[in-house]
Each structure stands twice: as structure tokens, then as C-alpha cells.
Amino acid sequence: MTDPIEDSTESTPTDFIREIITEDMSAGRTPKIVTRFPPEPNGYLHLGHAKSICLNFGVAVENQGRCNLRFDDTNPAKEETRYVDSITQDIRWLIADWADQHLGEKQLGAVPQSQSVGGREDNYAAPASSGVKEPFFASDYFEPLFGYAEQLITSGHAFVCDLSAEEAEAYRGTPTEPGRNSPHRDRSVDENLDLFRRMRAGEFPDGDRTLRAKIDMSSPNVWLRDPLLYRIRHVDHHHAGAKWSIYPLYDFAHCLSDYIEGITHSLCTLEFEVHRPLYNWILESLNLPRTLPRQIEFAALNLAYTLFSKRRVLRLVEEKAVDGWDDPRLPTLAGLRRRGVPASAIRDFAYRIGITKFDSLTEAAVFEGIVRDSLNASTPRRLAVLEPLKLVLTNLAEGEEYITAAPNHPKDESQGTRPIRLTREIYIEQDDFAEIPPPKFRRLKPGGSVRLKYGCIITYQDLVKDEDGNVVEVHATADLTTRSGEPNSGQKVKGTIHWVSAPDAIDTEVRLYDRLFNVPEPGTAEDFMTCLNPDSLRIVSAKIGPDLSTAQSGDRFQFERLGYFTVDSESISSEKPVFNRTITLRDTWTNK
């Protein structure tokens, strides 16, 4: 395989971030591009993360660089190992065979090495080139981070503050009013150092003291008003263990984690824009020997009819609106995978939407169109009937049968054919018959004819109703001379419908997924739980043939005229495959 990017259906995108990076490269500001994807292990990855992953890995691939996977795990109260595992798995699935060789990981168990750069001590977390690897963890940097905090104290850039959370908030002022200096702001370096070390030693209870940067309480940017650097938390850490009773906050940990890993471009979403001066302030206050990373912000993804926020998705899970984090209706990577969406479709989508600083709302049709495109090219075709109606071909005898070789793909002959058996009794889709048809109805109706896909042309004869007046059976006659290979096979009729032979038919569960919300922006509603689409999941008992009954977990098919379906990965224990509908075919008829 050549450059994997060239194998994508999309050409390499250009955007303002890639322009900056290209310029930094050509100006010689950095010999190699290193980016990072820094998830917090407190939830599942979703489509919004995929945009960031594809940006960070894309930039790395295009510049022969590297993208580190780093867990931003500085808040042990909210983070869990199970999320570390799911995130790692999701990323590997998304980037495998595309950017995998650009994934930066470290040697299992490695911690940053102290090295001397230009006579100054430095900490560097090197990527592993071979051996057993694992992702990077911000929590592996707690020791050097502590050292950097001591340096900040020593140089008069940080102090220990005894204010409670409520007091600190009151001292901070408001966006329009300046804050006031903490009464502890002018402690001596020695006292600060002593207090900070005792914080680490666990001498004080949670919330008793904090380490704060000493910047400017009257800054118009509230993030520069002596922001917190460390807080006391007597909790064990899922990765670092029971060693710590103080934990660094995002602003302190993130910029230094970037630095320690040699990140050149730290790409994040727009809400961190106002943090950038602090990001730079911390790094510039430390007299670090290597080139400093540069933070650049871009707009997060918003997709119509869906929600990304972890808090909200968690509520959907907890209140059982969906069936877990990998529910196929969720925009989580795990959910999309289970839904049958290929990783390549998600990558194409990430490229297609572009990178800007404009807070946009992407139409659902963009994503859906790309999923259809990616599935259309090579997904094998099958016939399946979702809501069966019995049809009897009255001119065929019981036991009479005709076998046709049906192509597995209309444009890819290399996929070969499979046998299809036409018999006296078959099932057709309820929607494909109308006793009183609407205008331009091209399916079976009284007095009309249609073609059975891969079968022959049939002509309506009569119907059978139950006592409630529902059509329970349709009778028709088959013109066997119109079968493939027969003299009249070229005969035209207005419609073609799909069907399954009754003796061959097996009942199996098919889950028809639709959008979870019925409003474009559920996140802006008073309560998004009131916007749930009651029909987001419909379970039907469908008729499938023998060519589908042995399908394996993860297999994908197009059920002709219906959509794309995949075998549910969580239902493998049952003898028959359970199918999830990935997406319908484009439909230019139903809405007319």
C-alpha cells in the first residue's frame, strides 16, 4: 500500500491548521510534526472525537510525523480503567490500516526520562518503536509535574492558597469586575514550598489548600486571575495508584504533558481559546530547554439530530433511553461500529466536513450520504422481507421450483452469484402490494404486473382477506418465460420487487434503527429527553433465505430496495443472526 491518504476517496484536505503546520515545517521551526489526541477516560469516544482524531492523525500522516495517544487522566474521581480500554479499542478500530503506523505509544510501564538539554534538566517521554506498548498517560508525569510546580514556587510564579472554594470564587470577581488578591498571595518561597510538600504528604484534608499561579487578579481574561494548579484529593488513581493526595488541574497538566512528549502542535476545540494565554504563561515561566508546543483551536463538530456531550449521553444510558454506550442509535464509535458503519466512512466524513473556527451544524444527510457511498461500492446484495405478505403463484404446482443464479453485486461481477429458488409460495413486502394504489405506484396492484427480482414477471389474480378486512394473501400467476436466460427475459414492467421463497424462509429478528431525536438540535431543548424519537428502534421478525442464515457477526449486506444491514455483534449466541439496519437506501418515493 502506498500513502494511505491517497487511498482515501477524499484527497488530502487543506485548512488553516494544516497551512500553519506546513509553514512551521518549511520555516524550519520544527523538524518533525508531533500531535496528540488527549481523551479523558471518563466516557466513550464519539463522532466529535473522530473529527479530532482524524485531524491529529491526518496531520501526522501527511507530514511523516506522529500522533500520541495520551490519556488526560488528572481527575481520578471521574475516571475509570474501563474507559481507557474502550477508548483504546475505538481508536485502533478507527485508524487501523490507515494511520496505525503513526500512532505514538510508549513502552509498557515507561515513565519520562530525565535528560540534560543545553545544561538544563529536562523531562521527555519517548515513544516506543518496538516491544510491548501502551498509550501515554498524563498521570505518568505527576512526578515531573510536581517538580515543575516547585520551580514555579521557587521563581515566585506560584503560591499556596488557603482560601476555600467558595472564598476563592468570591475573590475571583466577575468578567466585568476585577478580582482581589488572595490574602496568602505574598507568602515566602520557603513557606510555599513547605506547605506544598505537606499537601503532597497528605497532611491536609480535601479542599483545605490549593497551589495557584501568581498572575493578575485584574486580568480581563478570568483564566489569568491566579488560576488553580493543584488541588488536594485523597483518592486513589486508576493508573497512578495510591501514591498521590494532590492532583494537578487541566491547565497545568496539559501544556506540560504536551511539552514532555515533544508535541509540536496541540490541537483542541474552541472553548480552550481563552486558556491559551495560560497555556503559554506556564510554559514560558519555566525556562524549558526544548521548543514549546503551540496550541491551535478549531470548532467542534455539531451534527443535526444527535447529541455528543458525555453528560447527556450518560443520562440516555442511565435512564435506559438507549441500551448502553454501544447502542447503535448513539453517535459513539462503539455504537456506530455496532450499527455497521465502516471506519473508513467515518474518516471520509471527518475529511469532508473540513476544519474551521466557525461553530456550524452539519446536516445529518452529509453523514448518511457518506455511509451509503462507502457501503454501496462493495457490500454484497441479498433479498430479505421485513414485513411479509404471503403471495401464491397459482400456476405453479406444489414442489415445483426454478433456480436462478442471482448476482451478489450489480456492478462487481467478481462477487459471483448465489442460487435463488422460486416456488409456488413466496413472501413479498407488505408495502409492495396495494389494493388501492396511490398515483404512480410501481408495485403490485390489482390488474397489474411486476417483476420478482431475479425471478420472473407475475400478474395479479386476486386476494384473500381476514375477517377484519386485512389482506393476508395475494394470488398471482407467473410468466416463467420472462426468467433470466429465457426468451422473454427482456420484457419490461414498471416495477421490480424483492421476495423470499416460503419453503426457504427463516424468521429472524431485524432491528430497524432511526434517528434518536426528532428535532435537529436536541441539545438546545429545555429537556432533550422530551425530544426522543419514539420510533428510533423498531424490531421486526423478517424472512431471510439460506444465503443469509449463516451470516457471521460483523458481516454487512444490502437487502435490496431496503438498505444496508449488519449482523449484530452482541447477539452471536443465538443460532440465527440478528440484523441491525445501518441505514436505509436513499428514498425518493416515500415522501412524494
Added chain:
RNA sequence: UGCCCGAUGGUGUAAUGGUAGCACGAGUGACUCUGACUCACUUCGUCUAGGUUCGAGCCCUAGUCGGGCAACCA
């Protein structure tokens, strides 16, 4: 009533002082043993007002509208 950021067809984006283009959607038609795919055609845009310039979507000023920021979250 502070600071930061943004604004190009219905939507997402490109044009980096020199012809406003692409994709998706929508509409119409062709084709069709999938009302799919494919193909053809059509529709539709630079937030406002000034300024600089031979020339402004792009640069400057002011305004309007939208987003973000005052967690011991990230």
C-alpha cells in the same frame, strides 16, 4: 456591561488584493430486473455601513448577529 473568537447558496466548505468554485441537499429529466447506483440539467450565496485600492469575500474602521469564558471538570 469585560475579554476572546467567528460570519460566503438550504447545509458544510474553497477562493490568501484580480473570473465567487466544490460537495451535500433540493428540483427536473434519462437510465434501471434495487423508486438504489449512475448520468444530465436547474435552483441558490460573500451580515450591514463606511474607508483604502485601478480592483475588496479577502485589508482598515464602526456596527449587527452568533459562539465561548467567571469548575478545587477536561
